Amino acid sequence: MRVVLAEDLFLLRDGLVRMLEAFGFEIAAAVESGPELTKALAELEPDVAVVDVRLPPSHTDEGLQCALAARRARPGLPVLVLSQHVEQLYARELLADGTGGVGYLLKDRVFDAAQFVDAVRRVAAGGTAMDPQVIQQLLSRHATEQPLGALTPREREVLELMAQGRSNAAIASQLVVTERAIAKHTSNIFGKLGLPVSDDDNRRVLAVLAYLDQGR
Amino acid sequence: MTRLKNALTAGAQGLYLTIFSLVGSIVLFVFSVLSIAFMLLGIGLFTTPVVLTAVRKYADAQRARAAAWSGVDIPVPYRPLPAGLRGGVAGQVERCTLMLKDPATWRDLQWLLVNMTAGTVVAILAPALLPLYTVYGLVLALGVWKPIHEAGGGEWYAFIHVTSQSTANQAAALGVAFFALGVLVNTSLVRTHFLLARAFLAPTPAMRERELARRVDRLTETRHDAVDNSAAELRRIERDLHDGAQARLVAMGMDLGTIEALIETDPAKAKALLAKARQDSGEALTELRDLVRGIHPPVLAERGLGDAVKALALRLPVATEVDVELPGRAEAPVESAAYFAVSEALTNAIKHSGADRVWVDLHHGDGMLRIAVTDNVKGGAALGAGSGLSGVERRLGTFDGVLAVSSPAGGPTMVTMEIPCALS
Numbered sequence: 001m002r003v004v005l006a007e008d009l010f011l012l013r014d015g016l017v018r019m020l021e022a023f024g025f026e027i028a029a030a031v032e033s034g035p036e037l038t039k040a041l042a043e044l045e046p047d048v049a050v051v052d053v054r055l056p057p058s059h060t061d062e063g064l065q066c067a068l069a070a071r072r073a074r075p076g077l078p079v080l081v082l083s084q085h086v087e088q089l090y091a092r093e094l095l096a097d098g099t100g101g102v103g104y105l106l107k108d109r110v111f112d113a114a115q116f117v118d119a120v121r122r123v124a125a126g127g128t129a130m131d132p133q134v135i136q137q138l139l140s141r142h143a144t145e146q147p148l149g150a151l152t153p154r155e156r157e158v159l160e161l162m163a164q165g166r167s168n169a170a171i172a173s174q175l176v177v178t179e180r181a182i183a184k185h186t187s188n189i190f191g192k193l194g195l196p197v198s199d200d201d202n203r204r205v206l207a208v209l210a211y212l213d214q215g216r
Numbered sequence: 217m218t219r220l221k222n223a224l225t226a227g228a229q230g231l232y233l234t235i236f237s238l239v240g241s242i243v244l245f246v247f248s249v250l251s252i253a254f255m256l257l258g259i260g261l262f263t264t265p266v267v268l269t270a271v272r273k274y275a276d277a278q279r280a281r282a283a284a285w286s287g288v289d290i291p292v293p294y295r296p297l298p299a300g301l302r303g304g305v306a307g308q309v310e311r312c313t314l315m316l317k318d319p320a321t322w323r324d325l326q327w328l329l330v331n332m333t334a335g336t337v338v339a340i341l342a343p344a345l346l347p348l349y350t351v352y353g354l355v356l357a358l359g360v361w362k363p364i365h366e367a368g369g370g371e372w373y374a375f376i377h378v379t380s381q382s383t384a385n386q387a388a389a390l391g392v393a394f395f396a397l398g399v400l401v402n403t404s405l406v407r408t409h410f411l412l413a414r415a416f417l418a419p420t421p422a423m424r425e426r427e428l429a430r431r432v433d434r435l436t437e438t439r440h441d442a443v444d445n446s447a448a449e450l451r452r453i454e455r456d457l458h459d460g461a462q463a464r465l466v467a468m469g470m471d472l473g474t475i476e477a478l479i480e481t482d483p484a485k486a487k488a489l490l491a492k493a494r495q496d497s498g499e500a501l502t503e504l505r506d507l508v509r510g511i512h513p514p515v516l517a518e519r520g521l522g523d524a525v526k527a528l529a530l531r532l533p534v535a536t537e538v539d540v541e542l543p544g545r546a547e548a549p550v551e552s553a554a555y556f557a558v559s560e561a562l563t564n565a566i567k568h569s570g571a572d573r574v575w576v577d578l579h580h581g582d583g584m585l586r587i588a589v590t591d592n593v594k595g596g597a598a599l600g601a602g603s604g605l606s607g608v609e610r611r612l613g614t615f616d617g618v619l620a621v622s623s624p625a626g627g628p629t630m631v632t633m634e635i636p637c638a639l640s
Contacts, residue, residue: 053518054514054518060517060518060519061518061519083514084505084508084514085514085515087515088530089515089523089526089527089530107501108502111494111497111498137530140533141533
């Protein structure tokens with residue numbers, strides 16, 4: 001799987017390259033600025049891009065803007081965005097086109113190599129990887145409102161993991177229950193929220209995220 | 217040709233100014249004198265501010281015309297009324313006293329007197345020279361002198377006694393001379409009228425000096441506040457770093473040392489310590505992130521004020537509508553002050569007042585950044601010491617910004633802020 005990586009801090013870029021290579025990824029390019037990223041994304045056609053939000057030369061949200069522009073040029077181009085801080089505002093912009101293949105994680109998440117690599121693979125496959133902090137922010141705003149308030153604590157837990165982009169199997173192994181049990185929780189949640197049940201994992205995640213973000 | 221056109225325009229302007237000066241000045245002067253006299257009876261306390269405001273508006277109209285017609289710039293000398301004047305009778309008395317204490321008020325009244333006399337005379341000369349009197353001289357020469365003379369009217373045209381065709385012709389010739397004079401001096405006459413106004417309506421050097429002194433006082437005060445604020449901020453940051461991230465890094469280093477010693481003798485314990493070290497590093501990062509957000513929020517650096525406030529609103533537990541109309545970005549210190557001001561106003565609305573709906577409006581116009589934070593609480597907010605808003609007011613003061621709170625009983629509460637700044 002070919003990766004384009006954009007990160008301006010040398011130590012972090014180097015570490016990410018080593019980690020991804022250790023897990024069998026091929027690094028097509030590891031760049032350090034916005035213009036280089038745009039060029040690499042257009043020319044190398046990677047399977048997934050891992051991009052830092054803040055990049056030189058402007059040191060604003062240049063990485064995010066490059067990624068969004070690349071996705072407009074090539075809809076569905078898988079992009080995993082990393083940042084020192086996560087903002088619902090940026091998550092919404094990444095999710096706006098509704099095509100999936102989007103990840104948005106705190107840089108801290110690279111501490112857990114296995115989970116981070118799983119997120120990269122998920123995004124590359126067209127799935128979603130949203131940082132738990134983003135999901136918690138979304139959930140906490142609606143916590144007391146109906147119908148979210150009507151969820152059982154377990155269902156809330158499942159919803160949280162589901163919104164992060166995890167599959168039923170992944171949620172089951174994290175919560176140490178059977179996949180069947182998770183499937184049951186999932187259909188209960190969708191019933192309570194009034195969302196149409198879908199077998200497609202990606203569609204399911206996007207529906208939940210759109211639901212949580214509505215009216216904001 | 218343009219000279220003639222200018223002179224004719226000045227003639228028309230002079231006619232307008234004559235009527236405007238005569239009627240306006242007399243009416244306003246009479247009302248002002250009556251109103252001030254009636255203060256003894258009490259009624260004057262309520263009418264005087266109204267009348268004096270009308271006088272100021274009238275003078276402002278004169279200022280605007282002076283700039284537009286003759287390029288005469290007349291600065292405004294009035295002292296600003298303090299924000300947050302009380303309502304009711306007490307506030308009215310206070311307003312009346314403040315206005316009467318302003319020397320500019322008395323100079324306005326002097327100007328009304330001058331304007332209705334000398335001002336009017338100067339203004340009327342322009343239309344008289346050109347075209348009115350010229351036309352009159354020609355009309356006399358065309359034969360109109362005759363019926364007037366026969367009816368027994370001993371008609372004088374300036375210094376010429378018109379009793380025959382020849383004297384009427386002289387009057388016409390004099391009229392043509394007036395015409396030439398009008399072409400030469402009409403614009404200067406209108407200008408003189410405005411210069412006369414400037415002598416009374418512009419601030420005197422003494423007034424300007426007092427104004428400057430007041431401004432220096434205010435700058436000194438806000439600079440002290442700014443220095444105090446930033447010193448306190450630095451102390452807070454130092455303490456947060458010292459007790460937070462720094463302490464965690466020390467703990468992590470210690471754990472790593474222990475792990476090094478244990479890794480061969482007790483691998484299980486070493487593994488447990490590694491997990492703890494990783495957790496510590498995560499917590500140190502979280503603390504640093506929160507600290508950074510408190511110093512300069514990342515979205516503010518990346519996107520500017522509008523998006524930073526939007527991102528802030530998304531973090532709040534209540535529905536917040538943000539309306540942004542900023543065609544560019546302000547300077548970083550202004551953006552930062554405005555951001556924290558909005559943040560404080562929002563915290564105030566939600567935490568202290570218990571609002572469940574908030575509206576934020578940000579826009580820029582006339583060199584001012586204007587911010588309004590409105591909530592749906594049924595009134596009761598004030599610029600109290602504990603509200604945090606007084607701190608915001610001081611902080612905005614550094615940028616000559618102002619803050620006002622309107623919180624009528626029955627709601628809604630609205631905090632408005634204005635900061636003079638340019639966008640780029």
